[in-house]
Structure formats: C-alpha cells, structure tokens
Amino acid sequence: MSEQVQNVMSVRNLSKVFKSGVFKPKYTVAVQDVSFDIKPGTIISLIGESGSGKTTIGKLILKLIKPSSGKIYYKGKDIEEIRNKDELKEYYKKVQGIFQDPFATFNPLYRVDRIFDMIYDSFGYDKSNKEERIHQVLQDVNLVPERTLGKFPHQLSGGQLQRLLIARALLMDVDVLIADELISMLDASTRIGVLNLLVELTEKKGMSVIFITHDLNLGYYISDESLIMYKGRLVESGDTKKIYESPVHPYTKMLFNSVPEIGKRWDPEEEFLPEQVIKDVEEFYKENAGKGFAAAGENHYVLYSID
Amino acid sequence: MAKEFWKKHENLYYAITNKKVIFGLTIFILVILLAIFGPMLTPYEYDEYAGAPYSPPSRQHLFGTNIMGQDVFTMTVYGLRTTLIVGLIAGTIATIIGCVVGFLAGYYGGSWFDEILMSLTNIFVVIPQLALLIILSAFLEVRGIMVMSIIVSATAWPWLARAVRAQTLSLRNQDYVNLSRISSLKVPRILREDIASNMFSYIFMSYILQFNGTMLATVQLEFLGLGPTKGISLGLVMQNAVNWNAIQLGMWWWGIIPGLILTVMITALYFVNTGLDAAFNPRLREM
Ligand SMILES: Nc1ncnc2c1ncn2[C@@H]1O[C@H](COP(=O)(O)OP(=O)(O)OP(=O)(O)O)[C@@H](O)[C@H]1O
Ligand SMILES: [Mg+2]
Numbered sequence: 001m002s003e004q005v006q007n008v009m010s011v012r013n014l015s016k017v018f019k020s021g022v023f024k025p026k027y028t029v030a031v032q033d034v035s036f037d038i039k040p041g042t043i044i045s046l047i048g049e050s051g052s053g054k055t056t057i058g059k060l061i062l063k064l065i066k067p068s069s070g071k072i073y074y075k076g077k078d079i080e081e082i083r084n085k086d087e088l089k090e091y092y093k094k095v096q097g098i099f100q101d102p103f104a105t106f107n108p109l110y111r112v113d114r115i116f117d118m119i120y121d122s123f124g125y126d127k128s129n130k131e132e133r134i135h136q137v138l139q140d141v142n143l144v145p146e147r148t149l150g151k152f153p154h155q156l157s158g159g160q161l162q163r164l165l166i167a168r169a170l171l172m173d174v175d176v177l178i179a180d181e182l183i184s185m186l187d188a189s190t191r192i193g194v195l196n197l198l199v200e201l202t203e204k205k206g207m208s209v210i211f212i213t214h215d216l217n218l219g220y221y222i223s224d225e226s227l228i229m230y231k232g233r234l235v236e237s238g239d240t241k242k243i244y245e246s247p248v249h250p251y252t253k254m255l256f257n258s259v260p261e262i263g264k265r266w267d268p269e270e271e272f273l274p275e276q277v278i279k280d281v282e283e284f285y286k287e288n289a290g291k292g293f294a295a296a297g298e299n300h301y302v303l304y305s306i307d
Numbered sequence: 308m309a310k311e312f313w314k315k316h317e318n319l320y321y322a323i324t325n326k327k328v329i330f331g332l333t334i335f336i337l338v339i340l341l342a343i344f345g346p347m348l349t350p351y352e353y354d355e356y357a358g359a360p361y362s363p364p365s366r367q368h369l370f371g372t373n374i375m376g377q378d379v380f381t382m383t384v385y386g387l388r389t390t391l392i393v394g395l396i397a398g399t400i401a402t403i404i405g406c407v408v409g410f411l412a413g414y415y416g417g418s419w420f421d422e423i424l425m426s427l428t429n430i431f432v433v434i435p436q437l438a439l440l441i442i443l444s445a446f447l448e449v450r451g452i453m454v455m456s457i458i459v460s461a462t463a464w465p466w467l468a469r470a471v472r473a474q475t476l477s478l479r480n481q482d483y484v485n486l487s488r489i490s491s492l493k494v495p496r497i498l499r500e501d502i503a504s505n506m507f508s509y510i511f512m513s514y515i516l517q518f519n520g521t522m523l524a525t526v527q528l529e530f531l532g533l534g535p536t537k538g539i540s541l542g543l544v545m546q547n548a549v550n551w552n553a554i555q556l557g558m559w560w561w562g563i564i565p566g567l568i569l570t571v572m573i574t575a576l577y578f579v580n581t582g583l584d585a586a587f588n589p590r591l592r593e594m
Contacts, residue, residue: 020417064485089491097489104482107501108589115486122491152589 007073008175008208009038009061009095014070016056030056032232033070035293038176041206043198045219045240047255048229054212055100057229058178061210062097063088074176093123096169097178100212102161102185106153112161113149115168123172137167140197142190158185166194173205180212195222216255220244225299228252230281234293238300248302250280318587327582334575338568342391345384353377353385353539364560371560374551382544383565389452389540390569394522396456397463401521402514404460405467412468413475425472431465440524444533455535459524467513474509478502508587515580519573526569541565 016031031053038044046054059065061072063079072079074095082091099105106112116134120127135145141163148160156164162185169177179198183191199222201207213219219226219240226243228236230251236243247253254277284304291304313320322328351357357368357378364371370379412424443458444450450458478484478501487497528534529542530549548554548562585591 023422059485062485062489064488085491092489092491099482099485101482105486107483107487107505109504109587110500115490118487118490118492154590 006039007037008040008075010073010076011036011057011061012071012073014057014060014072015068016053016060016065017068029232031060034229034232034234035070036227036234036237038208038210039225040175040208041202042224043202043209043211043222044225044227045211045213045223046227046229047213047216047219049214052229053232054229055180058097058180058210058212061176061178062095063091089122093172094175095178096172096174096176098162098165098169098180098182100180100184102158102165103153105165106161108153110152111149112151112153112156112164115164116171119168119172125171133171134167137170138164140170141167142193143167159187159190162186163190163194166197170197170201174207176208176210178210178212182211182213183218198222216244228255233303233306235303236301238296239298242297242300248296248300250284251277254280321586321592322583325582325586327578328586329582331575331578331580331582335572335579338387338572338575339391341384341568342387346381346388349378349381349384351378351381353382357381361556361558363558370564371558373547373553373558373561374556379544379561379564382539383541383568386539386541386544386565387568389535389538390522390525390542393452393456393459393525393540394518396453397460397521397525398514398518400456400460401463401517402467402510405464405513405517406471406510408464409468409471409473410475413472413479416472416476416479421472425469428465428468431462432469434462437527440528441531441533444528448536450534450536452535452538455525455528456521459521459528463517463521463524467517470513471506471510474506475502478505508583511587512580512583515576515583519576522569522573541569 012035014031014034015029018028018030019025020028034053034057036044046057048054056065060067061079063082067080074091079091082088107114116130119125120130134149138145138148143160143163148156148164153161162182166182177198183194186194195218198209198211202209211219211223223240225238226236226240227234228243228249228251230249235249236247236252243252244256247256285306288304289307292307293301293303296302354377356376358372358376360372360374360376362368362372368378368380370383372378373382408424408428412421412428415421439462440458443461447454447458481501484497484501487501492500525534525540526542526545529540530546532546534540534542534546544565545562548558548565551558551561553559553561554563
C-alpha cells in the first residue's frame with residue numbers, strides 16, 4: 001500500500017468488457033487484467049495497435065466509464081469511492097485528459113472559448129487575469145489568440161482545435177494528464193514545441209503524462225516508461241530504453257521490427273502477418289506457462305503467460 | 308441592450324433574418340390568417356346553397372361554386388381550419404410521444420427498458436400506416452376532430468422515436484459531453500447545452516415535418532371517406548370534387564384551389580424547415 005501512495009496513479013488488474021444489446025448481447029473485451037504505476041513527474045507512453053484498449057484505459061482513469069473489475073488508485077485513494085460532486089471536482093482539477101478526436105471534443109453549437117469558460121466556471125480560478133492567461137497559453141501552443149478565440153469549431157483545423165485543448169490543459173495545474181494521440185494532427189515544428197512544453201511541465205511542476213500513441217519513435221523520444229498493449233492486455237512494461245533495446249514479448253518484437261526505416265525497402269517476405277503474431281504469442285505463452293506477468297529485469301515486466 | 312440581447316440569442320437572430328424562414332413564415336402566416344378570418348369574411352355558410360351552381364370564380368364567389376351551388380371559398384376556409392387544427396393536435400401528440408420514447412430509450416440505451424420501448428416502436432413501424440388508419444376509422448363510427456387527431460398521431464410518432472433515440476445515444480457518447488464532464492460542468496447544464504441544444508433544432512424541425520405529415524395523413528383519410536363524420540375539411544372538399552367529377556366537368560376551381568392552398572402551405576413550412584436548419588447550425592450559416 002505504501003508503494004501505491006508514492007505513485008501518483010496505480011492501476012491494478014483493470015478490466016473492461018463492453019456489452020451491447022440485451023436479447024443477444026455481444027461482449028467486447030477492451031481491457032483485460034492491466035496493472036501499472038505512474039510516478040510523479042514522468043511521462044509514460046501507452047503503445048498498441050488500433051483497438052488494443054488504449055483509449056478505454058484513459059476513459060477509465062477519467063471516470064467516464066466504469067471498470068468491469070479491478071481498481072484505480074489516485075494517490076492511494078480508490079477512485080471508485082469518489083462519488084460526491086465536490087470530491088469529483090477536486091479529482092478533475094488534478095486529473096485531466098485530451099481526447100483523441102479534436103473535432104468531436106467541441107460542441108459544434110458553441111464558440112471554442114467555451115472550453116476555457118467551463119473550467120473557469122467550475123474550478124473557481126481567479127478571473128481577473130483570465131484573458132491574459134488564456135492568451136499566454138495560446139501563444140505557448142503557437143496559436144494566435146485573435147485568430148482562434150471567438151471562432152466556431154468548424155472554422156478551425158484539427159491541429160488548431162487540438163492545440164486549444166492542450167492550452168486548456170496548460171491552464172490547469174494538473175497532476176496527471178492523459179494525452180490520447182495528442183499531437184497526431186500537428187505539423188512537425190509545432191509537434192516539437194508541444195512535446196518540449198510537456199517535458200518542461202513534467203520537470204518543473206511534477207506533472208505526469210500518460211502519452212497514448214501508436215508512433216513508436218515518438219514514444220521513445222518522449223517517455224521515461226512505456227506500456228505495450230496487445231488485444232486489451234498489457235504485454236510489456238517498464239523502462240522505455242530497456243523495452244526498446246531488448247524487447248521480450250513476441251508482439252513487442254514484431255512491433256519494433258515493423259517500424260519503417262529510412263533507406264530500407266519494404267520487403268513482403270519480412271512482413272509479419274497478424275496470424276503469425278497470434279501463433280508466436282500463443283507459443284510464447286505455452287513455453288512460459290505459469291510465469292504470468294513477471295519481471296524480466298529491473299523495472300522491466302513482461303506478460304509471459306496468461307494462465 | 309439590444310445588442311446584448313442578440314448576442315445571447317444568436318440562434319434566434321439567425322433564424323429570423325434567414326430569407327427562407329422569412330419567406331416560408333410569411334406565406335404560412337397568410338394561410339393561418341385565411342383560416343382564422345376567412346369564415347368572418349364570407350357571407351355564406353359552408354353547407355348552404357349560396358348561388359348558382361357551376362359558377363366559376365367571380366366577385367360574389369371568389370373560388371366559384373360547386374355542383375350544389377355551395378361557395379367553394381367558404382368551404383375551403385372552414386375546411387382549412389379543421390385541417391390545421393387536426394394537424395396541430397396530431398403533430399403535437401406525435402412529437403411529444405416520439406421525443407419522450409426516443410429520449411428515454413436512448414438515455415437508457417442498451418438496457419431492457421430500451422429494448423422494450425424499441426420493440427414496441429418497431430411494431431408500430433411495420434404496421435402499414437394506411438391500413439391501421441382505415442381499420443381504426445372504420446371501428447369508430449362517430450369521428451370528431453380529436454378522434455381524428457389521435458388516430459393520425461398513432462402512426463406518426465414511431466419514426467421520430469427511432470430518430471430521437473439514435474440522436475440521444477450518439478450525443479451521450481460524444482467526446483464534447485466527456486469534456487464537459489471532466490470540466491465538472493453541472494449535469495443540468497450538460498443536458499441543456501450539450502444534449503438538448505444539439506437536439507433542439509432537430510426536434511423543432513421534426514415538429515414541422517410531423518405537422519405536415521399529419522395534415523397530409525388527415526387529408527388522405529378524409530379523401531378515402533374516413534374523415535370526420537360531421538363538419539367540413541380540406542380533404543372532404545377535395546373528395547367531393549372528385550366524386551362529382553369536377554375536373555372532367557370543367558369545375559377546376561372546386562378541386563384544385565383547396566389542393567393548391569394545402570400544397571403552398573406545406574411547401575412554405577418546408578422552406579421554414581430548411582431555413583431553420585441553416586440558422587441553428589453554425590456550420591450552415593451563410594457568412
Ligand atoms: N463504448 C463502447 N462500446 C463497445 N465497444 C467499445 C466501446 N468503446 C470501445 N470499444 C471497443 O473496445 C476496444 C478497444 O477500444 P479503444 O478505443 O480503447 O482502442 P484504442 O486502442 O484506443 O484504438 P485506437 O488506436 O484506434 O484509438 C475496441 O475493440 C472497441 O471496438
Ligand atoms: Mg483510441
């Protein structure tokens with residue numbers, strides 16, 4: 001338990017099964033038995049293919065959906081016990097997210113300024129320097145306030161909307177930021193700026209970032225630790241350098257092998273087929289039966305088997 | 308002061324300055340005025356012998372007279388009144404039922420409650436509308452305006468319920484609702500600003516469509532001889548005209564004028580509908 005207090009966020013055996021339909025229900029296992037910790041002031045990247053459950057983990061942490069089983073602790077406190085309005089407000093003051101699709105994150109009927117107004121209304125920030133502060137954070141993300149404020153969402157580009165959401169998060173003094181495909185819509189130069197901003201915030205203010213991405217290079221560039229997801233399970237986690245330099249799980253190995261390299265031609269012979277990966281993973285689990293989720297080295301964990 | 312007001316009620320401003328809305332609404336209001344004041348302007352009763360039969364439109368008989376010498380203008384304005392009232396009542400009932408069922412089903416989407424509501428709705432959807440109307444009408448021997456309205460609205464609500472359910476379901480899972488939630492916005496404000504306001508224009512327009520739809524359904528029923536057993540309505544006027552072969556006998560004014568008024572009014576409402584769509588949706592506003 002003391003270990004959990006030290007971490008700003010601890011996830012234990014988290015699972016989420018989506019159920020749709022009543023008469024003939026269909027079940028989707030989105031997240032299965034995932035455990036990890038987030039230390040203060042670190043960036044942890046959450047990597048996995050489309051549909052592997054990354055966004056679902058983010059939404060579970062943000063209490064937007066309920067877990068099917070498992071626990072999430074924020075500074076040692078089970079977040080399921082946060083129920084009343086005031087406690088929830090305190091939680092959201094400190095745990096925030098930036099969603100994957102910037103177009104869907106803005107109510108089309110309101111001007112974009114609403115995202116700032118909402119947090120000022122809810123969290124009781126000092127309004128006397130509101131405009132100044134908003135202009136400041138907009139400049140931080142390379143936006144011209146006069147050209148963005150007062151606009152409707154459809155009048156701005158995806159990248160601009162995404163930066164507005166980043167600015168919103170910057171306005172708040174958060175402990176944990178869940179950044180879902182954060183910079184996917186930004187051009188190279190803005191990307192670097194935003195990434196450096198994040199790194200600066202983690203260093204200066206001790207903010208932790210869960211950086212969801214499927215860009216491996218980006219994950220390597222930015223994160224202290226990494227989580228590799230495969231079909232809803234966490235298959236490898238720990239120190240970024242260790243995972244990238246000596247991956248153990250067959251899925252992780254495949255992932256690093258399939259990164260295109262400059263100067264190397266695409267060779268269909270080398271292409272990993274999904275069926276091949278499934279087979280390799282199955283075999284790996286069989287060979288290591290009984291080991292479960294275990295350490296492969298210091299701060300390096302691997303899912304050896306699923307029994 | 309005025310500027311502040313319009314800033315707050317931007318949608319209203321865009322709505323009442325939209326050309327299509329102005330055009331459609333003007334015509335619609337003229338038709339309403341005709342229904343309200345028409346009966347006062349005419350010296351005749353709708354069922355009395357008012358003048359020489361077969362008369363084409365003239366100063367005494369604006370829309371001419373029919374084969375029995377009844378004044379077509381008088382019949383039309385009285386009929387318009389009934390048809391409008393039935394459309395209004397039936398449209399309102401259908402919209403309310405459709406919205407309540409749809410919203411509840413969508414809000415509790417995926418639950419038993421949702422499943423039951425939707426099964427019920429689907430039963431109503433697959434029943435052929437006209438067949439149900441004919442059967443119901445045949446059983447009820449005395450039919451007044453209210454009964455007519457209920458009969459018509461019984462088959463008009465299901466499509467709206469399904470559409471509203473789909474809307475609620477998708478709005479509930481929108482990321483902007485999630486953003487409001489992690490911004491600790493109060494629930495009533497989320498319901499109002501994120502859910503209801505995104506549905507308002509849709510419901511408002513559905514209401515117009517329901518009004519049109521139920522009016523047409525009413526006229527259809529009347530035309531088949533299943534209309535109100537007493538009184539007059541636009542459908543009855545047209546039915547009579549057809550029964551008496553008005554067009555073949557050269558009395559175009561008997562059947563065509565009432566139909567034309569109905570067509571013009573429904574078209575006007577479609578203009579209002581598309582105009583409002585543009586006004587409520589910032590994306591469609593003409594810059
Ligand atoms: N509300 C929902 N209802 C039913 N199934 C869902 C729901 N949300 C997600 N899923 C399913 O859960 C699985 C994981 O989805 P999730 O969005 O977490 O993936 P992801 O890793 O974020 O993918 P991507 O990289 O494409 O964003 C998918 O199979 C998805 O279809
Ligand atoms: Mg995702």
